[in-house]
Amino acid sequence: MLNLATGGRGFGLRRFDYFQNTYYADVPYQITDGGLDVWIRLVPSPDARRAEDPSKDAAAREERLSRAVAEHAEIQIEGTARR
Numbered sequence: 001m002l003n004l005a006t007g008g009r010g011f012g013l014r015r016f017d018y019f020q021n022t023y024y025a026d027v028p029y030q031i032t033d034g035g036l037d038v039w040i041r042l043v044p045s046p047d048a049r050r051a052e053d054p055s056k057d058a059a060a061r062e063e064r065l066s067r068a069v070a071e072h073a074e075i076q077i078e079g080t081a082r083r
Helices: 046-050 058-070
Strands: 029-031 036-044 075-082
Touching: none
Parallel strands: none
Antiparallel strands: 029 036, 036 075
């Protein structure tokens, strides 16, 4: 809760820029047959990360997200498995 209350600064999150953050699952997905825990994260593409975003408000953040969708910005879905 503290991280949410402080705008994500505890983990280095950039509140007004979706593309400068990496998003992790809170809990792993479990594959019972193989006894594996699979951790998933979403990572914006390097091109999306390099784009400038001088905005400091939620409206500008949403506008940038809308532009990224219209321009087919890419994200990577990464997974790590552990026993």
